[in-house]
Amino acid sequence: MSMRKILGFALLMVLAATPAWAQNINAAGATFPYPIYSKWFDEYHKAHPNVQINYQSIGSGGGIRQLLDKTVDFGASDGPMTDEQLQQAGFKILHFPTVLGGAVPSYNIPGLSAELKFTPEELAAIFLGKATKWNDPAISSANPGVKLPAEDIVVVHRSDGSGTTYIWTDYLSKVSDEWRTKVGKNTSVNWPVGLGGKGNEGVAGLIKQTPYSIGYVELIYAIQNDLPYGSVKNAAGEFVKASLAGVSAAAAGTAKSMPDDFRVSITDPPGKEAYPISSFTWLLIPAQVQDARKKSAIKDFLGWMLTSGQQFCEPLAYAKLPKEVVAKEQKAVALIQ
Amino acid sequence: MASAPTIAGTAGLPWGPRALIRRARSGDEIARLITLVFALVVVVLTVMLVEQLWVNSAEARHHFGLAFLFTRTWDPVFSQFGALPFVYGTLVTSALGLLVAVPLGLGAAIFLAELAPRRLSDNLTFLIDLLAAVPSVIYGLLGVFILVPLMRTEIQPALKRTLGFTPLFQGPAYGIGLLTAGLVLAVMIVPFIISVSREVLLAVPGDQREAALALGATRWEATWKAVVPYARTGIMGSIFLALARALGETMAVTMVIGNNPRISASLFAPGYSIAAVLANEFSEATGNLYLSALVELGLVLFLLTFVLNGLARLLILLTTSRGSVHT
Secondary structure, three states, X not given: XXXXXXXXXXXXXXXXXXXXXXXXXXXXXXXXXXXXHHHXXXXXXXXXXXXXXXXXXXXXXXXXXXXXOOOOOEEEEOOOOOHHHXXXXXXXXXXXXXXXXXXXXEXXXXXXXXXXXXXXXHHHHHHHOOOOEOOXXXXXXXXXXXXXXXXXXXXXEEOOOOHHHHHHHHHHHHHOHHHHHHOOOOOOOOOOOOEEEOHHHHHHHHHHHOOOEEEXXXXXXXHHOOOOEOEEXXXXXXXXXXXXXXXXXXXXXXXXXXXXXXXXXXXXXXXXXXXXXXXXXXXXXXXXXXXXXXXXXXXXXXXXXXXXXXXXXXXXXXXXXXXXXXXXXXXXXXXXX | OOOOOOOOOOOOOOOOHHHHHHHHXXXXXXHXXXXXXXXXXXXXXXXXXXXXXXXXXXXXXXXXXXXXXXXXXXXXOOOEEOOHHHHHHHHHHHHHHHHXXXXXXXXXXXXXXXXXXXXXXXXXXXXXHHHHOOOHHHXXXXXXXXXXXXXXXXXXXXXXXXXXOOHHHOOOOOOOOHHHHHHHHHHHHHHHHHHHHHHHHHOOOHHHHHHHHHOOOOHHHHHHHHHHHHOHHHHHHHHHHHHHHHHHOOHHHHHHOOOOOOOOOOOOOOOOOHHHHHXXXXXXXXXXXXXXXXXXXXHHHHHHHHHHHHHHHHXXXXXXXXXXXXO
């Protein structure tokens, strides 16, 4: 067969496989859920060849901006939009939680074999710069029997704006009044102390290289890279080491009190198994989609994501949505008009 | 030079239809137009850049006014934004970089141009040009994995022991910080200084050298007193090029500077540069004031580069008009 014939044949196959209409949907936003989103959009496209969702992982801020400018069909963000942003939009925007993320305290104390336990007060004191030595009473009282060195604590945090920082500072704001009034929560904050590392890898690298340092990294990154991290005391008084199940339990614990717009922080939740430093990440979808085909494609994708899509979460080390939240979201899909 | 007949420009040429056709046919006019357009593109790009930075930073400019330049707080949560720590970090790291790179680069360039055998010089220059093409993230990684541990365990403790009485070398040795960022910048800009300075020194006419030698100067005296001053403008040019690279360097700096918007006297302390904060915070920034404050930082960086270049040009003007040597 000549080259031309092969090409012609291939073209014919492509044409035959193309459905009568094709729907392109553009989305942009958060980088943290990008691996699972691209898996979902790819799997969904395989099951529904006529729908192609293009996702640009430009960051939550960029996702919200592009949604407000209407240059994308929907956005994605690691932090919920603020009331002010929603008002500014001029059109109604719905939040749909997709997966969960968590942040864990990782540290480097040479010669220490025991795993450290952290209380909320202790973490706030360290990150506020009030506990400056590892043998500070706030730390040693939570770790009886562990011999902590009298060395200066080196705090490491993210320098780039990130959802992980949002989760971490949201948690500290809840457990410490001083943190809430002095520093607050955001994807970037004015850190009272510490060194900034770019990305999870930057923070992890700094911790690894700097003796007596402590920082926070995204749970999935810590799991995939085998980083040592400590357990954190939750609202029920239990020390919980972060795991995907612990993060899902945190979401389940707050499901009952979940507001209808899903804009909720799930840090410091009730529940014995709940890991306290975790958060949803959201898709931001306009409540009114003019194009009927686009609308039905988006709604169908959401339905698929909440059911068949969930099986792809755990292989990629994302914590699944608890079923209470899935049920609530399935109802909310009908709100898209 | 000035007495040589000039062929640049067509202002003095006859301007009639026939002459026009003749010149168009010869290609001069076409070449002039095309190159003029290319040159204008640069001007238009610069104007558009400033215009965009100006327009998009409007909210922050109105909100903070000139205080933006003198405020030390950078707080996205409470919307308090000031550029001072970033300007400080940018200037300090660039100055440190130049402090190390200028003597090093100039010395190497003099050796390569004046003293080394031509073959050795050419081969080394090839290597140096390769260094100039290494992506900055590589320099950042080398900084993180090699320079930072070395700084923490060896260099910073040694500096503390010897120069610890000055405020410049006090405080905990993290390894990362302003000094490390300055050193990484020095390594990155040194190839520019060497490469350009060497070309300039090679372009110095042989008469200059021979005249000095004929007057009884030693080889080094001829180089240092006759050749280097002759090439001064070009050498300064290479330093500006290096400075511009240092001011705008993003990736390598953010990896080793510590990313902490604070102003401390110690060079061991972490700092922050304008380019680094833009790279770090722009993509996740929400809220109009926050965004426009970031854009205004970009504007500040542009102005900083502009002012520093202007000052440097002034310096050249002053030194060349006072001295006896012209290029």
